[in-house]
Amino acid sequence: MKLSNLALxxxxxxxxxxxxxxxxxxxxxxxxxxxxxxxxxxxxLYPAGMPLGVEGGIFPAIIGSxxxxxLTASMAAIVSIPCALYMVYGNISRWKSECFLFxxxxxxxxxxxxxxxxxxxxxxxxxxxxxxxxxxSITLTVMVIPFITLRLVKVFxxxxxxxxxxxxxxxxxxxxxxxxxxxxxxxxxxxxxxxLGAAYAMGATAPIMYTGAVLYTRSIxxxxxxxxxxxxxxxxxxxxxxxxxxxxxxxxxxxxxxLCINIICRWIGxxx
Amino acid sequence: MHLSDRFxxxxxxxxxxxxxxxxxxxxxxxxIEAWPALIHMSWMDIITGTVWKPMAQSPVLGLSYxxxxxxxxxxxxxxxxxxxxxxxxxxLSLGVSPRIRQFCLSTIDMIAGIPSVIVGFIGLAVVVPxxxxxxxxxxxxxxxxxxxxxxxxILPYIVTHCTESIETYRLRYEETALGLGISxxxxxxxxxxxxxxGSIILSSVLAFSRAMGETMAVMMVVGNAPILPSLLGKAExxxxxxxxxxxSVEYNSLHYSGLYVAALVLLxxxxxxxxxxxxxxxxxxxxxxxxxx
Numbered sequence: 001m002k003l004s005n006l007a008l009x010x011x012x013x014x015x016x017x018x019x020x021x022x023x024x025x026x027x028x029x030x031x032x033x034x035x036x037x038x039x040x041x042x043x044x045l046y047p048a049g050m051p052l053g054v055e056g057g058i059f060p061a062i063i064g065s066x067x068x069x070x071l072t073a074s075m076a077a078i079v080s081i082p083c084a085l086y087m088v089y090g091n092i093s094r095w096k097s098e099c100f101l102f103x104x105x106x107x108x109x110x111x112x113x114x115x116x117x118x119x120x121x122x123x124x125x126x127x128x129x130x131x132x133x134x135x136x137s138i139t140l141t142v143m144v145i146p147f148i149t150l151r152l153v154k155v156f157x158x159x160x161x162x163x164x165x166x167x168x169x170x171x172x173x174x175x176x177x178x179x180x181x182x183x184x185x186x187x188x189x190x191x192x193x194x195x196l197g198a199a200y201a202m203g204a205t206a207p208i209m210y211t212g213a214v215l216y217t218r219s220i221x222x223x224x225x226x227x228x229x230x231x232x233x234x235x236x237x238x239x240x241x242x243x244x245x246x247x248x249x250x251x252x253x254x255x256x257x258x259l260c261i262n263i264i265c266r267w268i269g270x271x272x
Numbered sequence: 273m274h275l276s277d278r279f280x281x282x283x284x285x286x287x288x289x290x291x292x293x294x295x296x297x298x299x300x301x302x303x304i305e306a307w308p309a310l311i312h313m314s315w316m317d318i319i320t321g322t323v324w325k326p327m328a329q330s331p332v333l334g335l336s337y338x339x340x341x342x343x344x345x346x347x348x349x350x351x352x353x354x355x356x357x358x359x360x361x362x363x364l365s366l367g368v369s370p371r372i373r374q375f376c377l378s379t380i381d382m383i384a385g386i387p388s389v390i391v392g393f394i395g396l397a398v399v400v401p402x403x404x405x406x407x408x409x410x411x412x413x414x415x416x417x418x419x420x421x422x423x424x425x426i427l428p429y430i431v432t433h434c435t436e437s438i439e440t441y442r443l444r445y446e447e448t449a450l451g452l453g454i455s456x457x458x459x460x461x462x463x464x465x466x467x468x469x470g471s472i473i474l475s476s477v478l479a480f481s482r483a484m485g486e487t488m489a490v491m492m493v494v495g496n497a498p499i500l501p502s503l504l505g506k507a508e509x510x511x512x513x514x515x516x517x518x519x520s521v522e523y524n525s526l527h528y529s530g531l532y533v534a535a536l537v538l539l540x541x542x543x544x545x546x547x548x549x550x551x552x553x554x555x556x557x558x559x560x561x562x563x564x565x
Contacts, residue, residue, distance in 0.1 A: 002458070004461065005455065005457040005458055005461060008362070008457055008460065008461050009366075009367070009457055011355075011359045011362070012359050012360075012362040012363035012366065012367055013363050013367055014359065015355065015356045015357075015358075015359030015360045015363060016359065016360045016363030016364060016367065016368075016376070018356060019356050019357070019360045019380075019427060019431065020360075020376060020379070020380075022424065022427075023379065023380060023383045023424075023427070023428070024379070024383075026383070026386070026391070026394055026424065027383065027386070029394060029397075029398070030390065030394065079287055079290075079291060082283055082284040082286075082287035082288060083287050083288040083291045085284050086284045086285055086287070086288035087288065090284065090285060090288065099292070100288070100292060102546070102550055103292055103295050103296070104291075104295075105546060105550075106295075106542065106543060106546040107295045107298075109478070109481060109482060109485070109542055109546070110485070110539075110542060111484070111485025111486070111487060111511055111538055111542070112485075112487055113485070113487040113511040113514050113515050113518075114302070114485070114514070114535050114538060114539065116514075116515070116518065117514055117518055117531065117532075117535055118298055118301065118302070120518060120519075121305065121523070121528075122301070125523045126523075142294065142298070145291060145294075146295075149291070173274075173277045173281070174281060175276070175277045175279075175280030175281045175284075176277060178280065178284075179280065196385075199385060200385070202387075203385070203386070203387025203388075203389070203390075204387065205387070205388070205389045205487075205488045206487040206488060206511070206515050209515065209518075209519070210518055210519045231387055231389045231390075231488075234389055234390070234393060235389050235488065235492075238392075238393050238396060238492065239492070244397075247393060251390045251393055254387065254390065255386060255390055258385055258386070258387065259382060259385070259386075262382050262385045263382065266378060266381075266382070
């Protein structure tokens with residue numbers, strides 16, 4: 001092998017090994033430090049101690065994060081599914097579809113802090129809605145719509161065009177074909193796209209910091225109540241220096257929840 | 273036509289158009305909210321001003337240290353992440369079997385799903401103390417730590433994109449090159465990498481725009497002091513500024529509007545990079561190549 005090719009190979013293998021090692025080490029670090037601290041009490045109790053959070057558990061934060069994920073996913077699905085159907089089957093001009101794609105691609109990279117700022121000033125300051133699970137979920141929905149829609153467009157494109165046209169020629173209406181053929185056949189991949197969007201929303205901190213997440217709640221939140229969320233709880237524990245141990249444990253729980261959603265979605269997506 | 277049919281075929285275009293309207297509205301809203309600050313001080317004064325005192329009697333909104341901190345951190349993180357990322361992509365494309373490649377790519381993809389607040393926490397627990405003891409600083413919270421943490425955040429993104437474009441070109445030239453007796457590594461160096469150069473540059477531009485907007489991970493390790501950024505000193509990038517001050521601003525004050533100017537800078541960078549990428553992919557499609565990004 002020539003020297004320059006050897007250098008290229010060394011660079012390639014070296015960085016491959018290094019990158020995989022760094023990425024896996026980061027996960028292992030959280031598992032190593034957080035894993036042993038997980039107890040039944042930690043998962044089932046409310047935060048306690050003074051200041052709140054130095055003792056006790058994170059039960060309301062787990063429930064809050066899950067509720068937030070579900071609410072965001074359902075709102076985003078209601079908007080994203082019609083939007084994706086329109087982009088694939090709406091018979092729109094090339095120019096229009098480029099316009100949609102460009103906007104969605106651009107906005108899928110929108111920094112989460114800008115979404116937080118937008119949500120906070122429109123919902124809380126301008127419309128005067130109280131900080132709540134609902135306002136936080138609406139803000140997160142704005143964040144995940146492009147993410148979910150772009151994936152759904154890909155999923156809907158997989159439905160054979162010939163079948164769609166054959167069905168149209170048999171006199172079926174487009175909406176009948178969507179409801180009875182396209183959506184059922186895309187159910188599995190579509191749901192996994194939406195679940196990935198929910199995982200993305202559940203990990204975000206900046207959008208919910210001022211739109212609904214709080215330090216402590218005394219009960220399971222209603223849709224109009226402020227709520228506790230795992231990422232925000234972790235941020236407060238670390239930033240205020242309350243308890244490093246509980247921060248490791250909280251990070252572990254959050255990471256396990258999100259990785260589980262990711263693995264399940266990829267497994268489902270990989271099978272079809 | 274059934275009623276339900278009419279409902280569905282009516283609601284679909286309405287939803288789609290309102291999504292478009294939502295995002296265009298978001299951009300316009302940011303511009304409108306930034307307007308009072310832009311009247312108070314001119315664009316140039318804000319971008320070149322060094323003093324950020326939004327609460328003073330007559331507020332001064334100089335963003336230059338804050339913008340340069342953002343650019344500094346992002347460029348530095350690209351400096352760490354690009355060589356590693358491109359090397360990894362070459363390794364994945366040539367060096368390993370398809371099974372291992374698939375395994376590595378899915379692992380990387382999954383790790384990209386780790387929320388930035390956890391990455392920031394790891395950074396605070398590992399990177400900050402390491403930087404602190406290595407350079408014997410009073411605190412390790414610095415641009416250097418932030419750029420290392422940020423490099424971790426954008427690595428998966430760079431690897432995924434680069435692997436995709438390098439694979440495209442490798443598969444296109446592989447058989448011909450092997451037929452001519454050229455070794456795969458030489459083909460990679462002489463043909464594949466030069467052809468994929470454009471899309472690699474573009475994915476780094478996109479990664480740069482991601483890095484500029486990354487909030488939590490950077491905010492937790494950068495120290496958040498709006499001073500002249502230096503490698504081993506504290507700094508405050510745009511997202512940290514917005515996230516930290518958003519909660520305490522008075523609605524419709526100049527401070528509030530000033531935050532929107534900062535937001536507008538981020539938004540402009542995002543839109544600009546996306547336009548760049550769009551123009552490039554449009555040009556390659558017109559030239560009859562496959563779309564690579």
